[in-house]
Amino acid sequence: MAEVEKSKLSLEAWLMIGLVVSVALSTVIIAVVSSGKTTVFSPYQNDDEYADQQLTLMRESLKDFNVANTMSTPMLVNDWQNPHRTLLVIAAPEKPFDAAEAAALHDFVTKRGGKVILAANSTNAQLVAEEFGVKYFDSPVRDDINTGRYYEVTADDGTRVSPDTRKLWSVASVTRDISTMGDEKAVPCSEDDVNQERVENCRMPVLFHRPTAIQVLDEQGESGRSIHVLAAASTSAEIDAGKGESNPTLGEGETGLIIRIDYPGQTVLDQRSLDFGGDIGEITATGSIVFVSDHSVLANHLWDQDMAEETGKMQCDSELYIQHGHMCWDTDSEGLNKGLGDTTWRGNEMYFTALINDMMEFDNEQLSATIARNTGSFNIVFDESRHVSSTLSMPFTEAMGAIVLLTSDAVLKWLIILNLFALLAIAIMVVPEKENWRHVFDLTRFRERPTKLDPSHYQRRTREAFLNKVRNFNDLTRDDFARKSPAEVMQMIREPRLVELVSSNRVYSSEELRELIPHIRRWGN
Secondary structure: OOOOOOOOOOOOHHHHHHHHHHHHHHHHHHHHHHHHOOOOOOOOOOOOOOOHHHHHHHHOOOOOOOOOEEEEHHHHHHHHHOOEEEEEEEEEEOOOHHHHHHHHHHHHOOOOEEEEEEEEHHHHHHHHHHOOOOOOOOEEEEEEOOOOOEEOEOOOOOOOOOOOOOOOEEOOOOOOOHHHHHHHHHHHHHHHHOOOOOOOOEEEEEOOOEEEEEEEEOOOOOOOOEEEEEOOOOOOEEEEOOOOOOOOOOOOOOEEEEEEEEEEEEEEEEEEHHOOOOOOOEEEEEEEEEEOOOHHHHHHHHOOOHHHHHHHHHOOOHHHHEEEEOOHHHHHHHOHHHHHOOOOOOOOOHHHHHHHHHHOOOOOOOEOOHHHHOOOEEEEEEOOOOOOOOOOOHHHHHHHHHHHHOOOHHHHHHHHHHHHHHHHHHHHOOOOOOOOEEEEEEEEEEEEEOHHHOHHHHHHHHHHHHHHHHHHOOOOHHHHHHHHHHHHHHHHHHOHHHHHHHHHOOOHHHHHHHHHHHHHHHHOO
């Protein structure tokens, strides 16, 4: 009876099945893991539970700009088009920058005329800050419970929430260092001032949620730049070092909350105005970076006045400030004068909108008026790459980041991904089937398994291996050892059982050779 041979799947088929299954499993796992992960401080998340901790209202306020996001490394910023017309917003970095990323951001500002707002309340931003001579402290700022500059908060039922002296308010300038301002620092900026960009000689209240402190370490570190401390905590404010630690004070004006550094005179290429030729050519632009000591200043619950009131943030006209006897921004000696204008806090939106407009090149006379008057010609990019991914989805995120390093074109990115799968499939198909093979050191070279050793050669190979050990132990060359007489060799060995192995013609069994091997290993030790 003829024997029916069962058909079997080839190696290539099994590998292809494995590839398809692994891709499908990876997709499902990433989808499941990502669906359960909550992302905060993102301009694209609309989750109701964390709505007050997102940046969606900020993105909505800036919709007249060309708004985009990046999920890749900040090392790419210098390859962006028109960096002098681009503002990068980095809010709440959950993982620190590396040295290469920090250097890229420094070049983006100082050599390409780029704009950056870096908002953090931890030392995750420290490497970038060091590039500009700025220090981030690793603890929040705490003010005096009686006279400190913190704001009142009420619960849903209108009752006062226990005061948190780390929830600070400050009165911030847009363009000038607060230490150089005179009487005009008491003038509140109106909405008309902001809309018409007349913000040089006025200030606005800004609310913070547990900020840390930032400080300029070396104001003369780089030439050709201007440094402005736009907002600072009170002189009495302390660094909250924690239990058992002394809380240091940094001194008057040294507990910075917002610091702006400008680098004017950058040479960039763009469409020039008619007065400067009207063609594509070189113009001068200003690179700017703003360090903010708290990422929550951009979050929905502090960005929008209505949402702030819903979450209990109180204006200066609240009775709570009078009842509990601490200062508000329109009663503090370093704050705003109610007699000079409206001191109502209208959300952090009003301040940061004015700041962003001032950082952009709208007033650059060398830039084409067609571009300068069109807000959509300017870019605001939210950095989404600083958030920590889950363990399972991180490989996918890092792989996508690596692909983005190659190109930012959407079509080319998908072509790269499909080509990678195609190359893997081709590699699988061309792997030869070998029934009997092994790899030897070099994984790219394959050798067939050698023929099994004849047992009759075991004794000769054992004897040769032992004599080589004797020669090496006595530091002899092969020629020197060959010239030694048998008696001299026996004198070197001395151990009777091993002398017999070398000198006699006795035939050893495999079992006897196995018993001798430990003696050979111990010899000479």
